[in-house]
Amino acid sequence: MPYLRLKIKQVLKSKFTWISLIAILICCLSFWVRNYYTSKSDSMELTTAKSNLAIQKKNVKYFQKELKQKNLDVDSKKQIRKTLKSSQADIAEKQRLIKALKSKDWQKAYPIMIKEARFWLADADKNGSNSEAVAISKRDLLELQTLAKQHLPKEQTINPVKGSFFLIFVMEQFLPILVVLATTFILVKIFANDYFDHMKLGNLLPNNRLILSEFSTGSLISFSYFLVTFLLIFLIPSLFAGTGNFNYPIVGMNPVTREYTFIPMHQLLLPILILELLSFIFISGTVLFFVQFFKKPIIALLFSVLILVGGMVLPQFVVAERSFAQFIPMSYFFALQPVNGLFGISNAYAFADETELVTYPQVNFTNGVIVLLIGILILLLLNYFVAEKAQKGIKES
Structure with a gap:
């Protein structure tokens, strides 16, 4: 001692x-x-949602412009209208997500985010991405599912x-x-x-x-x-x-x-x-x-x-x-x-x-x-x- x-x-x-x-x-x-x-700026989720919304709005303008062309056949117009409708639905979904993220209403945001995470995981599998990319996609999906199940708000863990x-x-x-x-x-x-x-x-x-x-x-x-x-x-x-x-x-x-x-x-x-x-x-x-x-x-x-x-x-x-x-x-x-x-x-x-x-x-x-x-x-x-x-x-x- x-x-x-x-x-x-x-x-x-x-x-x-x-x-x-x-x-x-x-x-x-x-x-x-x-x-x-x-942390005072937009979260990564909100920034990504805004970026995706801007891309879809550009896509809608492009497809609307394409429909005005006179030399399109019936099948082409049908396909463009289908894609246009999908983009418009995606815009509405992105707007709901942005609103939920801004108000931190995670129970409304999680279903949309989980849907997107599933899409990216399927895309990674389909395109034969490397094992790390697939594992990260699975990780992102699992994180959202875990947080939604436990009714926890998503926290900032990167910064x-x-x-x-x-x-x-x-x-x-x-x-x-x-x-x-x-x-x-x-x-x-x-x-x-x-x-x-x-x-x-x-x-x-x-x-x-x-x-x-x-x-x-x-x-x-x-x-x-x-x-x-x-x-x-x-x-x-x-x-x-x-x-x-x-x-x-x-x-x-x-x-x-x-x-x-x-x-x-x-x-x-x-x-x-x-x-x-x-x-x-x-x-x-x-x-x-x-x-x-x-x-x-x-x-x-x-x-x-x-x-x-x-x-x-x-x-x-x-x-x-x-x-x-x-x-x-x-x-x-x-x-x-x-x-x-x-x-x-x-x-x-x-x-x-x-x-x-x-x-x-x-x-x-x-x-x-x-x-x-x-x-x-x-x-x-x-x-x-x-x-x-x-x-x-x-x-x-």
């Missing part, structure tokens, strides 16, 4: 702790401000502003990288403070007690830092735009069947936090190992960032690494992706231009728990052996 209290005081007194926290919040909230102003939706957005995109980077700096600093002239002052204590104290203290501090950031990114947008509905279905995927699914938001939160807790215990052990091994903060920081941040980013960039990503503990630092099944699909860092839908079912919550627990155990043993060796060196000298 005295060791924990000492390290907490060091973290709270450190300017870097507060500067890094503020920097992360500013980075995230700058995206929220952009989303907020974007979200409500607290819960914005939290999911940043967790999927960049928040894990920022927090891992910040906590790595913090952990290197608090662990390096235990050294004087490259000698660890705590080596006078029994190793098992010392390592467990350092391991648990670093884990608690790093996860608490993440948790504070996590809560603030939820609370601040919620003050201005509301929390959002935690029963709202969030897009996920069954990576085995390669079909999109929709998961209630509240079912995502606990698995995400479990993976993040294990991730930060692993991070604490890794940083502690490098600090003990090198005894120089700069080198320890360099290796920690290279291994931890590099390890979590590489599977996002390098498609070849995804084949064995389930064995890399850092793959689970993006905790949302293993939970919702969208690893390798939804992240913003993939360079792969995959026309066929490729999934990675091996990167999942269960494997994440197993791999991280094994990694934590290995790091505990490594840290113990390094500390034991250092302590023997002191005694021999």
